[in-house]
Amino acid sequence: MRVSKTVAFSLAAIGIGVAVYGLAAFRVRGEAGGLSKSITPAYWMERATGRDLFDPDKRIWYKGVRERKEVCITFDDGPHPLSCKSILSTLKDKKVPATFFVVGKQVDANPDLVKMIVADGHEVGNHTYDHVRLSKLTREQVYDQINECDLAVERATGLKMTFFRPPGMQYTDTVLSVVHQKDKIMVHWVIGAKDFIGTVPSDELTSEQKKEAPITPDKVVEYVVKQLRPGAIILLHDNPVTATALPRLIDAVRQKGFEFKSCKDMMEELPQHVKIDPNPPAHGPDRVLASHN
Ligand SMILES: [Zn+2]
Structure with a gap:
């Protein structure tokens, strides 16, 4: 019994x-x-x-902690002459920090815009020189794409970039090894707003994406709000549609009780307490990647 x-x-x-x-x-x-x-x-x-949030071996940051209602906002593909200033002015009005993943050739064409981004206290990250899909390139070509973008930003601002995001978020082990060599951190994203559809050349879109209707400011706000979650890295694009949507988008995110943080601050709150300088001086002492727990 x-x-x-x-x-x-x-x-x-x-x-x-x-x-x-x-x-x-x-x-x-x-x-x-x-x-x-x-x-x-x-x-x-x-x-x-915390390795599902930040993988120190691959040097990929996926998202922030789940316990805080915080998000960070990132703008890819700029600086865009028709929208960057408007985005900066909204961010200043609403006191929101952001990270701009810039394309090297856009930086060379608009160096003053990159200077404005930095002067306003935002972070600048590397998004390659030509916005090409890195997964199809040789190691040397991958290195050049990342290095040339670094050099363009150095020429414009005198600063280096710690953050990197590959176009289309496409990467291979080769890309990861260059990220390592260049001492960078790859920043993933959690929430996309499809705000590149109708604003980038159609040869960069997949056949599925080509079927989607062109994006509107209302849709940008709607896509972001319905996907909101603690620790999310929001992917937006530096373009006129998103610039128009931005004031309403920021208000809508705050109305849901979320706070905007910089990528740097959200990384410090990770279980591994990753401390980095996103944009150290190009000729200053090397930054320290301190990760202790
Ligand atoms: Zn891009």
């Missing part, structure tokens, strides 16, 4: 354990990238150590 009771208790305990684990895995399946990933112990180990 006693044995069967013990067995019954053990079975009940195992049953409850499995149910709790299954429920937890089910709850985070979207965030994990599917239920098949969220039920693996490896995922929960990554989650416990």
